[in-house]
Amino acid sequence: MSYSSDDLMHSFYDESPAGGRSSRGKGSVLKKGPWTSKEDGILINYVNTYGEGNWSAVQKHTSLARCGKSCRLRWANHLRPNLKKGAFSPEEERLIVKMHAKMGNKWAHMAEQLPGRTDNEIKNYWNTRIKRRHRAGLPLYPPELHVEDLQWSEEYITSNITRVDRRRHQDCLQFGNSKADVLFDDLNFATSLLPVASDVSDMFTCNMLGTGGSSSPYESYMPPILPSPKQLRESGSLFPMCSSNIKQEFHSPEHFQNTAPQKSPRSCSISPYGNQHPSDVLISDSHTFTDGMIPTSIPLFGAVKLELPSFQYSETSAFDQWKTTPSPPHSDPLDSVDAYIQSPPPLEIEESSDTGLLDMLLPNAKIKTSAKRSMDLPEIPIPTQLSAGENSPDSAGNLVKTEELDQQVWEPNRVDITRPDVLLASSWLDQQGCVGIVRDSSSMSDALAFLLGGEDIENSYVTVASSSGQTQQGVGSCTWTNMPPVWSL
DNA sequence: AACATCGTCAACCGCAATTCT
DNA sequence: CAGAATTGCGGTTGACGATGT
Structure with missing residues (x-):
């Protein structure tokens, strides 16, 4: 186990004039905190000159007082070309949900499938989503995610898990x-x-x-x-x-x-x-x-x-909820939990229907990109039939993003x-x-x-x-x- | 207006794997 | 081969603005 200079020095930080923290060590002062546009410019110039990677050399070649780790993060999350900024589209959101169901918290893997998006963005989105659905009392995954969608296929195993994962x-x-x-x-x-x-x-x-x-x-x-x-x-x-x-x-x-x-x-x-x-x-x-x-x-x-x-x-107690009187179907987008209760008894097991995006994902998931993957990822065709979610007030009156996919439809x-x-x-x-x-x-x-x-x-x-x-x-x-x-x- | 809460975002941190020396 | 350095990933934190009370 070793630590970067940043790791070793961060405990000595003090306040920089710009308000950001800085780390001192090995005779240099490493700034921390938000990046300034000037620093961004320096980093961009560095990458244009030396290319990506070798982040620890940024300090040597530039006046940038940032650790390599921070430079890499800044570049990857904010400065590199083709980054897509702004809110996730409904298609992207749905894709993330499905990918998360399949991959778990493999943000980097997900980012590979979402051109222009970073793992950090996806992670933030997901954490926000968890909170939002927590508050709304919604399940994490929409009912549309059928079991077969989520089965860990051998295909995925062989094509996507990293060497680390393989070892594990x-x-x-x-x-x-x-x-x-x-x-x-x-x-x-x-x-x-x-x-x-x-x-x-x-x-x-x-x-x-x-x-x-x-x-x-x-x-x-x-x-x-x-x-x-x-x-x-x-x-x-x-x-x-x-x-x-x-x-x-x-x-x-x-x-x-x-x-x-x-x-x-x-x-x-x-x-x-x-x-x-x-x-x-x-x-x-x-x-x-x-x-x-x-x-x-x-x-x-x-x-x-x-x-x-x-x-x-x-x-309230979960089981109390389960015993509650059913509410009318679709009366509230946040009632999906109760919707389970009101569902009539299942009659038979039906073969799975099409798995939609997830099936599309699998071939795409095979595409292993290089470390510079974000630069030239092929665009993933995203179905257009997906509809955007709507906003509706939650039980607390807050405007929450409605997860329309969660509307339990009785089949x-x-x-x-x-x-x-x-x-x-x-x-x-x-x-x-x-x-x-x-x-x-x-x-x-x-x-x-x-x-x-x-x-x-x-x-x-x-x-x-x-x-x-x-x-x-x-x-x-x-x-x-x-x-x-x-x-x- | 002040305060609280929430959502979003950016950045940091720790850890582990990989690469380098 | 061992240790150091680097890189990458996932988890966490804190700042900040928007909104509600």
């Missing part, structure tokens, strides 16, 4: 095979029986729910704790009973990798790769694992990002296995003695079959809600502003 991928495979093919069938059970090991089980909870690198400010509420391989090995000794139990329940990562996509196009291929890869986000609909719509008391197989569910955003022939009702129902099934939470497509199908076998969905909601009370530790029962630490759940 491999690590995780190894992790899954030999080190930790131990996941907990019933975390509560394990915790209750083995209180001494609760810290470890919580550790798993964290990882099942979140990624090591929490992405959003809300994800950050959950500590990113990834058990090291060593910890996992040790966990075997901590869970002598559970590990043997659980091994029977879970398949190897290869099992999921190989079987899930084959069983059904809409299969729920939950990633076994821990938090190591954006492919973790494989189930992503308007309510997804990614959204954390499942109470933490439910052991989830596969990593789940910790973007908290919309109903956790509310000050009688579609069962969305990522719907929270189904997911919660799967929880209920567990609690009713049905073995195991949905772990793979077959289990999910079982759950669906159960649900579709005459079970009264509405009653199920109530049952789920009440049964969830058995597990008081769930995040779902917590208000957003009163989130307990994960380790205390």
